[in-house]
Amino acid sequence: MRMAQIFLLLSPIFRAWKNDLRAGGRTRWLRRLILLSLGIGLWFGAYWTIKRVLVYFQAVHGLGPELAYQLLLIILLTFFSMLLFSNLITALSTFFLARDLDLILAAPTPPSAFFYSRLVITMGNSSWMVFLFSLPVFAAYASVFHGGALFYLWVLLVLPLFLVIPAAVGALIVHLMVYLLPARKIRDLLFFIGLFAFVLLYFLFRFARPERLVEPEAFGHFLEFLSAMETPSSFLLPSSWATEIFASALFQKPVELWFFYALLLSYALFLPLVTSWVSAAVYLSAWSKTQESRQGRRPWGFLDALLRFVTRPFPEAAKAIMIKDVKSFLRDPSQWSQLFLLAALVVVYLYNFKVLPLERSPIPAASLRIVVSFANLALAGFVLSAVAIRFAFPAVSLEGKAFWILQTAPISLRSLLWGKFWLYLVPLLFFGEILIFLSNLLLRVPSWMMALSLVTVFLMTFGITAIGVGVGAVYPKFDYDHVAEIPTSFGGAVCMILSIAFIGLTVMAEAWPIYLMAMEGLGRGSGARGVWVAAPSLAAVIVFTILAVVLPIRAGLRRLDAMRG
Amino acid sequence: MIRLENLSKRYGRVAAVDDVSLEVQPGEVFGFLGPNGAGKTTTIRVMMGILKPTSGRVILGGHDVEREPEKAKAITGFVPDRPSIYEKLTGGEFLQFVGSLHRMDSQRLQQRRAELLEHFELSDWKDELVEGYSHGMKQRLVLCASLLHEPKILIVDEPMVGIDPRGARMLKDLFLALAKKGTTIFLSTHSIGVAEEVCQRVGIIHHGKLIASGTLDDLYRLAQVEAGKLESAFLELTRDGASAAG
Numbered sequence: 001m002r003m004a005q006i007f008l009l010l011s012p013i014f015r016a017w018k019n020d021l022r023a024g025g026r027t028r029w030l031r032r033l034i035l036l037s038l039g040i041g042l043w044f045g046a047y048w049t050i051k052r053v054l055v056y057f058q059a060v061h062g063l064g065p066e067l068a069y070q071l072l073l074i075i076l077l078t079f080f081s082m083l084l085f086s087n088l089i090t091a092l093s094t095f096f097l098a099r100d101l102d103l104i105l106a107a108p109t110p111p112s113a114f115f116y117s118r119l120v121i122t123m124g125n126s127s128w129m130v131f132l133f134s135l136p137v138f139a140a141y142a143s144v145f146h147g148g149a150l151f152y153l154w155v156l157l158v159l160p161l162f163l164v165i166p167a168a169v170g171a172l173i174v175h176l177m178v179y180l181l182p183a184r185k186i187r188d189l190l191f192f193i194g195l196f197a198f199v200l201l202y203f204l205f206r207f208a209r210p211e212r213l214v215e216p217e218a219f220g221h222f223l224e225f226l227s228a229m230e231t232p233s234s235f236l237l238p239s240s241w242a243t244e245i246f247a248s249a250l251f252q253k254p255v256e257l258w259f260f261y262a263l264l265l266s267y268a269l270f271l272p273l274v275t276s277w278v279s280a281a282v283y284l285s286a287w288s289k290t291q292e293s294r295q296g297r298r299p300w301g302f303l304d305a306l307l308r309f310v311t312r313p314f315p316e317a318a319k320a321i322m323i324k325d326v327k328s329f330l331r332d333p334s335q336w337s338q339l340f341l342l343a344a345l346v347v348v349y350l351y352n353f354k355v356l357p358l359e360r361s362p363i364p365a366a367s368l369r370i371v372v373s374f375a376n377l378a379l380a381g382f383v384l385s386a387v388a389i390r391f392a393f394p395a396v397s398l399e400g401k402a403f404w405i406l407q408t409a410p411i412s413l414r415s416l417l418w419g420k421f422w423l424y425l426v427p428l429l430f431f432g433e434i435l436i437f438l439s440n441l442l443l444r445v446p447s448w449m450m451a452l453s454l455v456t457v458f459l460m461t462f463g464i465t466a467i468g469v470g471v472g473a474v475y476p477k478f479d480y481d482h483v484a485e486i487p488t489s490f491g492g493a494v495c496m497i498l499s500i501a502f503i504g505l506t507v508m509a510e511a512w513p514i515y516l517m518a519m520e521g522l523g524r525g526s527g528a529r530g531v532w533v534a535a536p537s538l539a540a541v542i543v544f545t546i547l548a549v550v551l552p553i554r555a556g557l558r559r560l561d562a563m564r565g
Numbered sequence: 566m567i568r569l570e571n572l573s574k575r576y577g578r579v580a581a582v583d584d585v586s587l588e589v590q591p592g593e594v595f596g597f598l599g600p601n602g603a604g605k606t607t608t609i610r611v612m613m614g615i616l617k618p619t620s621g622r623v624i625l626g627g628h629d630v631e632r633e634p635e636k637a638k639a640i641t642g643f644v645p646d647r648p649s650i651y652e653k654l655t656g657g658e659f660l661q662f663v664g665s666l667h668r669m670d671s672q673r674l675q676q677r678r679a680e681l682l683e684h685f686e687l688s689d690w691k692d693e694l695v696e697g698y699s700h701g702m703k704q705r706l707v708l709c710a711s712l713l714h715e716p717k718i719l720i721v722d723e724p725m726v727g728i729d730p731r732g733a734r735m736l737k738d739l740f741l742a743l744a745k746k747g748t749t750i751f752l753s754t755h756s757i758g759v760a761e762e763v764c765q766r767v768g769i770i771h772h773g774k775l776i777a778s779g780t781l782d783d784l785y786r787l788a789q790v791e792a793g794k795l796e797s798a799f800l801e802l803t804r805d806g807a808s809a810a811g
Contacts, residue, residue, distance in 0.1 A: 320665030324654060331653040331694070401649035405710075408613045409666040410639035564617040565574070 002113050009109065009117035012100070031490050038493060039132070047136035054144040065251040068145065072246060075137055076239035079130050080166060086126035087170025089484070094122045095171065095283075096178055096290045105287070115279045119272060123167035131163065138246075145250040154249045157261070158242050161268035165238045168271035175278050178286040238264060303327070317411040318419035325423055328398070334483045335398075338390055346435065349383060353442040366446075370518040373445040376436065377456055377510070381503035384432045384457070384464050385496060392424035392468030393495050394486035396556070397477045413560050417473060417553055425465045432457045448517060452534060456510060459541050463502050463548030470552025471495040474559040502548045509540040566591045566718055566749040567612075572621035574607050581607040583773035584621070589751060589766075591717075594744045596764030597753040600803050604773040605753040606646060609722045612751070613643050626717050639667065642711030646723040648703040650695055656682070656706050657691035660713060667714040674713070681709040685735075700727040708736075712743075719743060720751045725759055737763050757796045767795075771803045 053071065058064035095118050104114065138155050141147060235241075241260040247253040307326055311319040329335045353376075396417070399406060406416055436457045440450050475491020486492070513534040567589040574582040582604045589595040599605045610616040612623050614634045623630040628637035650659055657678065664674035682688045685705040695703065704727060711719060719740075725733050740750055740763045754760060760767050761781065768778040777787055781795060788798035 316668050317666050320662050324651060324658075324662050327658065328651060328653040401647075402651050404613075404615060404643075404645055405650065405663065406666070407615045408638055408641075408643045409663070410635040410668075411666055412635065564615065565576070565619075 002110065002116075005110060005113035006117045006120070009104065009113060010120060013121065035490060035493065043132070043136050046133060047140050050137055050140035051144060054140060058144065065145070065253075068141070069243070069247050069251060069253070072137075072141065073240065073243045076162075076243050077237065079134060080162070080237060080239040083127055083130055083163065083166035084170060086130075087122055087167045088173060090126040091118075091122045091167075091171040091174040092178075094118050094125070095174060095279075096287060101287070111280050111283070112276060115276045115283075116272075119167060119171055119275070122171055123163055126167065126170070127163045131159065134159065141246070141250055147250050151246070151249040154245055158245055158264060161264045162238060162242050164268040165264075165271055168268075168275045172271070172275040172278055175275065175282055175286060178290060179282040238267060303330070314419065314422065315415065317409075318415050318422070321406075321416060321419045322423045325395070325398070325420070332483070342387060342390075342431075345383065345386075349379075349435065350438055350442065353439045367518050369443050369445050370449055370514065373440055373443050373449050373453060374507075374511070374514050376439050376443070377453055378503055378507045380432060380436045380439070380457055381460050381464070381507070382500070383435060384428060384461060385467075385499035385503065387431060388424070388428060388464045388468035388499065389487045389492055389495050392420075392428065392465050393472040393492060394477075394483060395420040395424060395469050396473045396560070397480065397486045398483070399476075400478050400480070403478055413557050417469060417556055417560075421466055421469045421549075421553065424469060425462065428465050429458065429461045432461045449514070452510070452514070455538065456506065456541060459545045460503065460506055463506075463545045464499050466549040467495060467498050467502060467552045470554070470556040471498060473556025474552070476560075476563075498552070502544065505544050506541050509537045509544065510534065513537045566593075566626055567595070567751055568624040569608075569612070570622050570624070572608065572611060572623060573619045574604075574611050574616060575619045580773045582611065582618075582770075585770070585773075585775045586621075587768055587775060587778055589749055591749050592744050592747045593766065594740055594750040594752060594764045596760035596767040597751060597770065598755065598757075598760055598767055598799060599753075599770035600755065603770045603803075605755075605770055606722055607773075608770065609643075609720055609751075609753055612720060613641070614638060639714070640717045642714070642716035642719045644704075644707050644711045644719070644721040644724060646726060648700070648707040650703060650707060650710075652696035653694060655692050655694055656687055656698070656702075659695060659706060660710055663710040664713050669714055677713050677715070678709075681712060685709050701729060701732055704728060705732065708739075716748065718749045718751070720753075722753045723755070724752065725754065725756050733759075757799060761795050769799065769802050777802050 054064075054068050057067040057071070138147075138151075142151050241263050244253070244255045244260045245257055245264075248255045248257045304323075307323045308319075311322050314322065353372075433454060436453050437450070440453055445453075471491055471494055472486075475489065475494065477486050477489050477491070480486055487495075513536075516533050567587075569585050569587050572582055572585045573580060585604075585608060587595075597605055597608070607616065611618050612625070612630065614630045614637070617631070623637075625637040626640045628640075630637045651662070654662065660678045660681070661674065664678065669677070679688075682691050685708060687702065687705060687709065690698065690702065695706065698706065704724075708724075711721075721740075724736055728736065737759065740752065744750055744763075744765075752759070752764060764781075766778070766780055767784060769776050769784070777784055779787070782792065784795065784798045784802070785792050788801040790797040790801060
């Protein structure tokens with residue numbers, strides 16, 4: 001009976017999928033095909049990369065399985081942390097913010113059926129991507145270490161448990177937070193989730209100690225290194241239990257396989273049960289609290305004055321749109337909480353440059369610094385595009401159902417899009433320049449390379465921002481439940497591809513002069529004379545940038561106009 | 566003040582609006598009646614430039630909405646059927662935003678904002694985020710926004726949805742007062758009572774076609790019903806198979 005009710009509560013999702021699949025149309029199918037090809041491409045890319053890494057590890061005599069084991073530990077730890085964070089965010093939405101909650105809670109639904117159906121939705125929404133991308137990892141391991149059918153059987157047995165645990169933990173934490181915190185505002189809750197995720201990411205990163213994979217000599221004695229390798233990160237984490245089970249099947253590691261499986265199984269059964277008890281006890285009070293929290297008085301005098309000052313150079317309408325966007329951003333926790341992730345990204349990014357073992361490379365350190373700094377241009381570009389997709393790409397979609405206000409106002413679409421472009425350009429410029437400056441500082445690159453990098457990232461940011469805003473206007477998603485849906489849409493993928501293509505072109509244009517200047521710098525101790533070598537390349541980058549700014553914005557304008565039918 | 570010339574809007578083979586022509590004089594309250602799905606909202610969305618017409622044109626205050634959209638929109642106020650607005654702005658900030666879009670001068674904007682918030686009994690709520698407003702309050706806030714720049718034309722789509730009797734009375738009085746001052750009002754509704762009380766002329770749209778247009782007396786005659794029975798006239802004219810004339 002209860003199972004039937006759970007299925008009934010889940011049925012709208014399946015029916016929506018079915019109807020969505022039925023509603024064909026050539027463009028829709030083309031879109032699906034492109035997405036599917038992209039997914040398959042990424043899937044095989046991941047498989048190939050991991051297989052190459054594992055084959056390389058095997059070449060390290062006697063250390064292959066140990067390194068592979070350590071890598072698996074890190075991968076599963078990463079998956080686990082991603083699952084946990086994703087489940088926290090999704091659980092908040094499915095249990096407390098979803099639009100259909102009024103309807104479901106007003107119906108004679110048994111609490112347990114409600115809880116388990118919501119848990120399944122939370123788990124499905126948060127885990128499908130990790131699940132899909134864990135498969136090439138396991139396939140690569142099975143192929144290199146001849147796992148065979150037994151290994152796949154273990155994957156089949158372990159993976160569902162591995163997904164259930166973070167979903168139950170996420171739901172449990174969200175229930176307790178909404179119940180215990182003075183939840184006048186959901187944003188407070190999200191703030192804590194963001195902070196929690198940040199701290200978690202930091203600790204998990206340190207737990208994993210990834211540098212051990214490339215610095216065996218740092219451990220001094222070989223045996224000491226081996227023994228360190230054999231120590232799992234933490235026996236308290238389900239990712240470690242899963243790794244132990246897989247290691248036993250793959251590397252014939254002598255571990256208590258059934259003990260670890262029993263651990264996983266018991267937690268996967270016990271945690272949802274505990275969470276369901278907690279939910280039964282606190283859900284209604286917690287839900288009522290979230291309902292009370294939908295208003296608040298906020299005097300923002302200082303911010304008003306600051307925004308008016310900063311936007312002074314812009315025309316009245318553009319200024320109004322900018323001020324409105326900044327205020328909406330700062331007051332929407334689902335938007336600003338992403339800044340925590342951004343901060344974590346920057347910390348890890350810069351940390352990587354700090355620990356790069358440049359001195360131990362066979363290539364002279366001076367030229368290696370320039371090579372790494374050059375690669376850093378592309379990397380910083382990718383980071384900037386990732387940030388632009390999070391923030392600039394949703395700029396138009398965030399108008400949401402209130403877009404009619406701008407459509408019926410006496411302003412042109414052109415000023416709307418340019419207003420959005422300038423709004424996102426300034427913080428992205430600041431972010432990109434800081435990122436490249438600090439990483440180059442850590443790399444101790446010569447001043448000409450620093451200057452060239454700063455100029456290139458300056459130009460690149462114009463293109464990346466315009467691609468974000470423009471493609472966001474080409475693929476607007478005004479009807480969204482959560483902001484995070486916007487960048488993960490089809491348009492987000494197109495935006496990423498175009499940004500990467502633009503970064504690729506820019507970096508390629510500068511490869512040759514940087515090589516020449518690096519060589520000259522090595523020979524004569526100064527690359528100053530050779531700066532002019534970069535002039536044609538910089539000119540090419542300027543042309544690419546102008547195209548990357550003009551074309552997407554123009555396409556966005558055309559699309560917004562075409563939306564009128 | 567408002568002219569629709571052979572206006573059509575098609576979605577594939579379906580004609581949502583089919584060759585509609587009408588004219589509304591300055592200071593007139595024109596009621597646009599029709600059953601659900603008749604094409605009222607589509608007509609209004611084309612009038613406001615949110616949708617492009619398939620053929621025909623809309624002239625607002627002498628400005629073609631397609632050719633001079635900014636000039637046409639600058640003299641028009643619009644109230645949609647669903648008041649979706651920026652939830653993370655306060656009511657006061659929302660009005661400031663709309664006033665800035667209309668390039669209102671700061672002093673006039675502040676003055677109008679205070680007047681309208683007072684008139685629509687929202688002064689105490691002006692510093693609250695819109696997300697905390699009830700449906701009726703949002704509707705009143707959107708009305709404030711539509712009147713902020715003192716438009717010559719006011720286009721309102723289903724104004725009475727979700728409004729309590731007191732709010733409805735306030736709205737009807739407002740429309741009459743605005744018309745008296747010369748504002749042209751285009752009122753789409755399926756509330757017969759509102760049309761009877763405030764509209765000088767009424768147009769009835771059915772299956773995308775304007776099947777009748779005129780004063781209330783014209784409609785009673787056309788539908789061959791007793792005077793004062795607009796509901797009967799409406800039902801008779803929108804009965805499928807009934808013959809109609811403009």
